[in-house]
Amino acid sequence: MEVGQLQKSFVDYTASLFREGFLDGQFSQLQQLQDESNPDFVVEVVSLFFEDSDKLLNDLTRALDQQNIDFKKVDAHVHQLKGSSSSIGAQRVKNACVAFRNFCEEQNVEACLRCLHQVKQEYLLVKSKLETLFTLEQQIITAGGAIPMME
């Protein structure tokens, strides 16, 4: 595919991620912070988010699998995940975490398990979409083009 087409795909794809609520303005902040001195800043921070989230989701699964669930611990993990998803602009993950915390407060096991499932779904979705976005970027660069700046 030639550069122009790749760039158009990139712009359209990015716009759809914002339109569908997967990403919010905070992601744009990350993109704006990327510069010549830190050309891979977005990928770097998002990778940190992926690592952090994988661990937190494992911790959450384990914590909710206990005989006597420590809801404070569960809440602490969700709080962390809510924070990091918010920091990178992963809006749907963040919103799923907000709902999750309400049920932690109520100590509602069934609802918490449903929320965990929801958070995992949203996380896997945004992860896959961001990976697609980064692949598109890489293709543009390999084809010798520049990444279009989004408005």
Added chain:
Amino acid sequence: MASSSRGRESDERPHVLAVDDSLVDRRLIEKLLTSSACKVTTAENGQRALEVLGLGDGQHANNCVSEINLIITDYCMPGMTGYELLKKVKESSRLREIPVVIVSSENVPTRIKECLEEGAQEFMLKPLNQSDVMKLRCYMMKLSHPSKGQLCIGR
């Protein structure tokens, strides 16, 4: 663990200590600050922050990193909260003049009140963006260059 961004010895840039237990947030605040021409040292918890400030257990003041012009700390941290760190800084005659900004993902009025009463310069909501960091620069300039004086147009 604390890390510093590289800079020349006779660095005129304001030096900010950023404290947060989240690795994602530490990286983000570091980049926001370096993009605003600040030198940054990050710390992952209150205890480590105290060590950077020379208030760690059994430390002598001159073991610490070069002068800090602003402290930005997350409120919710395991072990020592940002509020507790703020208190320790304000209790120190050597450090109490350093402006401390508390950041939090949660907008809790009682929390904000207690931090401001304890002497926090400001309480900001996460996630921070470039314009938030721009606002913080006026606190930094006042401290490191008192003679140059800068008109700080308030919040």
